[in-house]
Amino acid sequence: MAVKVRIPTPLRKLTEGKDEVTAEGTTVREVIDDLEKRYPGIKERICEEDGSIRKFVNLYVNDEDIRFKLNLDTELKEGDELSIIPAIAGGMC
């Protein structure tokens, strides 16, 4: 099942500059693994070595933070949108 993934600026080097890509999966975890196949290197930016999400990265399904849902096991439906949002506002001064 295909979902839309919105990519923040600091990761667009890995997605050929695209701010939005498509990936397959029924949970957030599967989508991240699929993203990694399409854009190698992206997973380690988002996840710790143990697979958990890095502290300074937030993932939203549509407008909801997955930490308040089932985290990586949060399910996705066709047409859902997953957004990868840096927890800090881009390192502004």
Next chain:
Amino acid sequence: MDTRVAGADYRTRSGGVREAVGSVIDLVGNTPLVNIRNVTRDIPPGVEIYAKLEGYNPGGSVKDRPALKMIEDAEKAGRLTKDKIILDSTSGNTGIAYAWIGAHKGYRVELVVPGNVSEERKKMLSAYGAKVIFSDPLEGSDGAIRLCWKLYVDNPEKYCKLDQYNNPSNPLAHYETTGPEIIAQTEGRITHFVASIGTGGTIMGTGRRLKEFRKDIKVIAVEPDSPLHGLEGLKHMASSIVPGIYHEEELDDKIPADTEESYEMTRRLAKEEGILAGQSSGAALLGALRLARTLKEGLIVVMFPDGGDKYLSTRVWED
């Protein structure tokens, strides 16, 4: 995080009791310098590390210095008058500084900030009466910079755009205040200066002053080690719009900082030193410790740009 008053033992403070001042503006700068002794236990005995606690500024950060200087220089040049609105892109400490200085002096302030800025930031900015305009969270700080330029270009006569990334008054504030304070506070003994980089104002201005004082003083920048990082206030230069005031060739060295390790150092600062600082202080100290281990002797001054209270809702404090 002002702990100076309640129950303080004034004997321990050189200079004694602070004099009353005419305005909160007079409290900008002249921040404390403190010897860091606990987390530094394993460094060579001939090396000392001192931290400059910028959280003691009235707005709670190092950015009070450049914000005040940029505002005052714009006033002097006639660019900033009461009919103009102070405009800049900043979600961070510079925004807070513009907001309180603007409030004090009677200017309107508009700030462009990425939509993912924390709730306490938004509340702090509006507490001072600033108007906040949100840019796309996915575009980060560069998105806010671009939106801010668009607002300005659409209505140049309405605004005074202070542009901290390109405004020479930003480093100049540090050249005129931070640098001389450090020279005086270390009685000229400083050998290395370590600061993290956001606009680069701190490292450029302070560094220039220190090198003028003694050209063998080394100036070392600490930078996030990757484009997607969690170090509020800092820029990964290679993947960002490089600020016009930033001249990398003036630095002696750059040390990369990992976000998790910086968070850990920030937690250790609170738990072992009793200093609640922001994560960019943890990053800078990480760099200072790494540097210290390569030296036999020296006096390192490291900047702690702000306190930790603004970040309490972030995950920095989770072990």
